[in-house]
Amino acid sequence: MSLPKLKPINFSHQNSSTNLNADIAVIVVDELDLEKGKIKSSELQKLDSEFGGTISNLVSFADFEAKWLQTTSSIAANQKIAKRIILIGAGKKQTYFPARARQVGIKSAEVSLATKSTSVAFYSCSTLLATKEQIVQARLGFAMGVYKYPNSNTNPESLAELETPINLTFVSSLAGCSDALNETKHxxxxxxxxxxxxxxxxxxxxxxxxxxxxxxxxxxxxxxxxxxxxxxxxxxxxxxxxxxxxxxxxxxxxxxxxxxxxxxxxxxxxxxxxxxxxxxxxxxxxxxxxxxxxxxxxxxxxxxxxxxxxxxxxxxxxxxxxxxxxxxxxxxxxxxxxxxxxxxxxxxxxxxxxxxxxxxxxxxxxxxxxxxxxxxxxxxxxxxxxxxxxxxxxxxxxxxxxxxxxxxxxxxxxxxxxxxxxxxxxxxxxxxxxxxxxxxxxxxxxxxxxxxxxxxxxxxxxxxxxxxxxxxxxxxxxxxxxxxxxxxxxxxxxxxxxxxxxxxxxxxx
Structure with missing residues (x-):
């Protein structure tokens, strides 16, 4: 008997948001980067500008405080990058155990499956994802979150969904990030x-x-x-x-x-x-x-x-x-x-x-x-x-x-x-x-x-x-x-x- 097939994930890496056209953009936000409904981080402010102010609007009006694994979402103002923005909270730690990055990846996969997204942009502007090793853990977490042992009575509709790949693009300018992500495939x-x-x-x-x-x-x-x-x-x-x-x-x-x-x-x-x-x-x-x-x-x-x-x-x-x-x-x-x-x-x-x-x-x-x-x-x-x-x-x-x-x-x-x-x-x-x-x-x-x-x-x-x-x-x-x-x-x-x-x-x- 052959091994069951899993939902395929196509991983890629980009240094910028150019030509993404993703279904959703997942942005991990540190609690320490926000204060009284406003963005403190210059990197997050720059990303907010790219998305036409959608991130700052979510922070201001959606009671998003970036608590651990807190999520919120909105239609993106800049549809050329992504149709919807998903913010995920990383809490307020100064340093993070690698398992935390993996958990954020799992959470991102859950959101992607729940929204039936076939293309996902993942941004690494959080302290949680400040190194290539942490981004690797996020990638592995995403794959773990998508994983599902197929039901032996799977109906045709579910089979079709299983065979539809998810295209996940990591957007990061970290040196060596692309090579590390490629090596992680093994x-x-x-x-x-x-x-x-x-x-x-x-x-x-x-x-x-x-x-x-x-x-x-x-x-x-x-x-x-x-x-x-x-x-x-x-x-x-x-x-x-x-x-x-x-x-x-x-x-x-x-x-x-x-x-x-x-x-x-x-x-x-x-x-x-x-x-x-x-x-x-x-x-x-x-x-x-x-x-x-x-x-x-x-x-x-x-x-x-x-x-x-x-x-x-x-x-x-x-x-x-x-x-x-x-x-x-x-x-x-x-x-x-x-x-x-x-x-x-x-x-x-x-x-x-x-x-x-x-x-x-x-x-x-x-x-x-x-x-x-x-x-x-x-x-x-x-x-x-x-x-x-x-x-x-x-x-x-x-x-x-x-x-x-x-x-x-x-x-x-x-x-x-x-x-x-x-x-x-x-x-x-x-x-x-x-x-x-x-x-x-x-x-x-x-x-x-x-x-x-x-x-x-x-x-x-x-x-x-x-x-x-x-x-x-x-x-x-x-x-x-x-x-x-x-x-x-x-x-x-x-x-x-x-x-x-x-x-x-x-x-x-």
């Missing part, structure tokens, strides 16, 4: 691919479906790739991954991608958890509504595999491996059970105390493969691992459990640059001890059950990386359901794609 494509894979219904987005689409994209770039099915996994001794997959009719898939540029200094492996459906197994999720979002339990693999494609397209000078460990956690007579002891690819044994802590069991094989067979300088793993992480950071940020300070600094620096919130958390030695087993080397949930859940998961995973600098990033709260940070729908978020690319860029410096 990241945007990876975010869209990640979200399409995340949002696929579990009967569609099976392990094989995800693997086939990733390999198809990799082939277009002549990237080295491998996919292992159940037979190869048995031959390799991936008993942990096979145990979790044993109750499913869907064959597990282990995807490995490799990008090796001509010149590089560092090698990194990105590993992703890929449970395309997680019922909890015999430790079944209860109530049943807890299973509703479990198609998103493959988000770690969606992130690592899709962002890898952007890294290859950008031709970054860093060697990168991406691993997706894809399977389902289902229930039948062959499913693994509470009390089972599994011998992993590393040779270490796991006593299963809860079949719903399956992600770390699958990752034990994937991480040891990355460490033993690929031997990278760093390993970074993404997974929707613990509900405890949602309690910690809600649907706003991810937890970073790094076992190497240099790697932690790289990740946090990349998070700050891309606006994908992440925060470092510890793994205390008492928690490491708590993962040790009585009849096996390890237990999969620790012995003090229900305690320090996210930390226990991180400590468990670190047992399989052979002392290679390692970081576990728990994205359970940010993989989907991100209305709290401006995402317009409860879709897959594509969170982590920018972070992965950002980490690779840091290593390429």
């Amino acid at each position: 990241i945007e494509d990876s975010i869209n691919l990640c979200r399409l894979l995340q949002d696929a219904p579990p009967n569609v987005g099976t392990p094989k479906y995800v693997a086939e689409h990733i390999i198809e994209q990799a082939a277009k770039l002549n990237i080295k790739s491998e996919v292992w099915g159940a037979q190869k996994l048995r031959e390799k001794g991936f008993n942990a991954m096979l145990a979790v997959a044993s109750g499913s009719a869907q064959e597990p898939q282990f995807v490995v991608l490799e990008y090796t540029p001509k010149n590089y200094k560092k090698t990194i492996a990105f590993v992703g958890k890929g449970l395309t459906m997680d019922t909890g197994g015999y430790s079944i999720k209860s109530p049943s509504t807890h299973q509703e979002g479990m198609k998103y339990d493959m988000s770690g693999s969606a992130v690592t595999l899709s962002s890898f494609l952007a890294i290859a397209k950008l031709k970054l000078p860093v060697r990168v491996f991406a691993i997706g460990a894809l399977c389902e956690n289902m229930i039948d007579a062959h499913a693994y059970r509470v009390g089972d002891v599994i011998t992993t690819y590393s040779g270490k044994t796991i006593e299963v105390l809860n079949t719903d802590a399956e992600g770390r069991v699958v990752l034990s094989d994937a991480l040891h493969y990355a460490a033993k067979d690929l031997k990278p300088d760093y390993i970074v793993e993404f997974s929707t691992l613990t509900g405890a992480m949602v309690t910690t950071f809600g649907h706003i940020g991810a937890g970073v459990f790094a076992f190497d300070k240099e790697l932690e600094n790289i990740i946090i620096s990349a998070a700050e640059a891309t606006g994908e919130r992440a925060y470092p958390l510890p793994v205390w030695e008492e928690v490491v001890e708590d993962t040790k087993g009585n009849i096996a080397d390890l237990t999969n949930i620790g012995n003090t059950r229900g305690s320090a859940g996210s930390m226990v998961g991180a400590a468990f995973l670190n047992e399989f990386v052979n002392d290679i600098p390692f970081a576990h990033i728990d994205i359970a709260g940010v993989a989907n359901d991100n209305l709290s940070i401006g995402y317009p729908k409860k879709n897959g978020a594509g969170y982590g794609v920018q972070l992965v690319v950002g980490i690779a860029k840091k290593l390429a410096e």
